[in-house]
Amino acid sequence: MGRDATPTAAGLVELLHADAQRVIVRITAGQGAALQSALGEGSTAEMAEDRARQRLAQAVAQPPARNAAPARAKAPAPAPAPVAAPAPVPDTAPPSPPPQPQLELQPTPEPPPPAPAPAPALTELAVMPEPVHEPPAEPEDWSEELTAVEMELQRLGWQREQEGEFLQRAFGHPSRTRLVNYADVVAYLKALRCLEPGSAPGSAPVPLRRPDLLRCSDELLGQLQWGAAQGRQLLEEQFGKASRQQLSDEQLLQFNQLLEEQLIKAS
Known part of the structure; x- marks a missing residue:
């Protein structure tokens, strides 16, 4: 705090120091050779000033010694450097900062399901052959089916030549003995059963393969x-x-x- 000089009736009052614990003032009175000053210290400015006045009054009341060599004036002690007063402490504690909003933990989103694979541009029926189911196991004895073929040929009234013509159209050969696949024998029997007696072998529907x-x-x-x-x-x-x-x-x-x-x- 800087020095503040306040003239009063009893002299000039200077505030030399002030902090939270103490206050130091100096009072100066008189003129010329009779100039006197005194310091006072107290917990408040009033107490410090009162003490300084008391000391100043004591100094003025004491007569100077006679025939005494004039005392060499001592250089005044350097005034203490002003100490900055601490910032006043507020009576009430500062308001606590508002509570920070807590971040709500969001559940981790589920990964999106994988996109379905695009359909092939070309038809799977035409380009990608469908899986062929395994045919039923062929029986070792075809006698029952071959007997049924003989009965159907008799019903139709076909001879060997007529049967050969039909076999040539249906399977590419004129002999029944060359039917080496069980599925062909069954297809041949189904085709004969669909024909009417007297059907011409050259125009009769061939079996479905x-x-x-x-x-x-x-x-x-x-x-x-x-x-x-x-x-x-x-x-x-x-x-x-x-x-x-x-x-x-x-x-x-x-x-x-x-x-x-x-x-x-x-x-």
């Missing part, structure tokens, strides 16, 4: 340039099936006929 039917539907689907969804939609609408493997030979033939009709309309 599943590999040929599947190959034919592959070609028709490729010509139509249908996707897998279009072929499956036709199967579901007409047969209530989702795959050609679920169709019988007769239904597979009908499916091929429907594809042919769609090809005719497209062209």
Whole structure:
């Protein structure tokens, strides 16, 4: 705190120091050679000033010594450096800062499910062959089926020449002994059972062969340039099936006929 000089009736009062514990003042009175000063210290400015006045009064009341050599004036002690008063302590504690909002932990979001793989551009019916179910195990004894073939030929009234003509159209050879696959024997028997007596072997419907039917539907689907969804939609609408493997030979033939009709309309 800087020095403050306040003139009073009893002299000049200077505030030399003030802090929270003590206050020091100096009072100066008189003029010229009679100039006197005194310091006072107290916990308050009033107490410090009162003590300084008392000391000043004592100094003025004491007469100077006679015939005494004048005392060499001592250099005044340097005034103590002013000490900055500490900042006043407020009576009340500062308000506590508002509570910081707590961050709510958000649950880690579940990773999105993987996107479904795009459907192949080309029809799986035409380009990707469907898995072929394993045919039933062939019996070792075909005598029952071969006997049934003989009975059907007698019902139709066909001789060896007529049977050979029909076999040539259906299987590419004129002899029944060259039917080495059980599936061909069964297909031949089914075809004979569908014929009426007196049917001409040159115009009678040939038996349905599943590999040929599947190959034919592959070609028709490729010509139509249908996707897998279009072929499956036709199967579901007409047969209530989702795959050609679920169709019988007769239904597979009908499916091929429907594809042919769609090809005719497209062209």
